[in-house]
Amino acid sequence: MKFWLTQNRRYLLTEHMLHLLRIDLKKMTSYRTFWVICGLYFLTLGFTTASGMEILKWLASKGAEFGASININRIPLYHFPDIWQNLIWISGLFKIVLAVMVVISITNEYQYRTIRQNIIDGLSRWEFLQSKILTNVLLSLMSVVMILSIALVTGFIYTPTIEWTYFFGGTEFFIAYFIEVFAFLSYALMLGVLVQRSGLTIVLLMLSHMIEAIIKVNVFRSGVEDQIGWLKQFFPLESITNLVPLPFARYALQEIQDYVALGAVAIALGWTVLFNYFAYLKLKKSDI
């Protein structure tokens, strides 16, 4: 009986969350800007990740002009298991586009004051934020599915011999990728709630990495870097970047981190919770 109750409550909870998600999607699906930005995102993401071999060929021809010969067949860009980390690292560069979409979505609510009417109509402030967070989850999941499909197709095309042990090595990068996108979208949502103006929020979003880099340079001067350098990984944007390390140095015979570090996951998840919590605090306290 008790089991049934908890099961039932869980069912109601997900029903309610789906309802909130549908509310936010209803706002977006008739909004042309949403389709244009999402369309551009998925198209460029798809084409870029699928054109790796062409880019390599181009690099090789450029290299040949300078007398360097690159044998592209010896670079297993699209071979299992390299492909997972390679494609996911590249895909991570595109998440800014989705983040801009998230900023537009939330700042529109302030600009049109529809957030006010949503609350008057009977959403709680937490439910309102939840509907936005759930859309972020959906967009992150869609990115994962997109890259997973492209990786599967190109991987099977280019990998000479499929070995199943290799095939599964590195799939944890998809979990890291999901967290990477979702954490960054949470950051964008929080900025939007705090700043409320679309232009200013987008500029701040674009400059975030730069601002964090400047802070790090000034905090970690050469004298103290040895003692407190380990603190760098706790910076919010760096924690997001650290989830999927840059893989391509391995083709220049350098050692790379070809796994997802649990510590990095924990820090990024911590920031994700904080971003959404800060957004909630601001929303709860302000008059709208």
Added chain:
Amino acid sequence: MLGPNGSGKTTTLGMLMGVVNPTSGSFSWFGESPSHHTRKKIGAVLEHPIFYPYLSGQKNLELNAMIKGADPANIPKVLETVELSARKDDKYRTYSLGMKQRLAIASALVSDPIILILDEPTNGLDPMGIAEIREIIKKIAADGKTIILASHLLDEVQKVCTHFAVLKRGNLMHMGPVDDVGKGEEIVEVQAYHDDLGILLQEFVGSATIKKENGLFQVMMKDGYHSKDLNRFLFDKGIVASHLATRKKSLEKQFLEILADTKS
């Protein structure tokens, strides 16, 4: 709910609807402490109509219905009530101000609420738009719904409301039924073809003060005297009135008095 601009009408309603955090005090809806669940039973439009400009009227109402947990089957009915059915598929940003105000009323009605809150529903409308909204309000009230109306248009309140409250700088100045306005005082407007009517009226025992406005004499009656007494008095003097009308004190006058009383 009456009050001059900036008297706190919208702020008060904003607190009741959960968008403004009160610094102190408490309130309850339907005898329960307020939550977003109680708000779903109230239809409210504060200040301006607020909708997604890029969505059609229909889609905006569908969204309202989703948030309120209302049956979307109500939408055609409420669109009919506010006479917007013909334009329902046009984007909200193409609507005229009057249509926006009417869509706002439709959105407040979509969940078939027990209480309707309208804040300056005729703000910025032309006389025809004002008359339309007034008719809609009366129609809704006839359905047995409670309507809370915030306005500084006193004429409007006197025409559509049963009770009124006056706010000033966030404080409640007065509360009572609209029918009580001007009770105990009677003003009679009179006109007759007689050159010395003004002097003659002063001889009438029932007149307290006499004013001439737009060619009509306005006689404020003493307690216990009515228009028929004045009529008889004139008739006895051999004068036949060409115009005789009883005027109640307007809400506007009472309102100004209430605000003046509290000036100190």
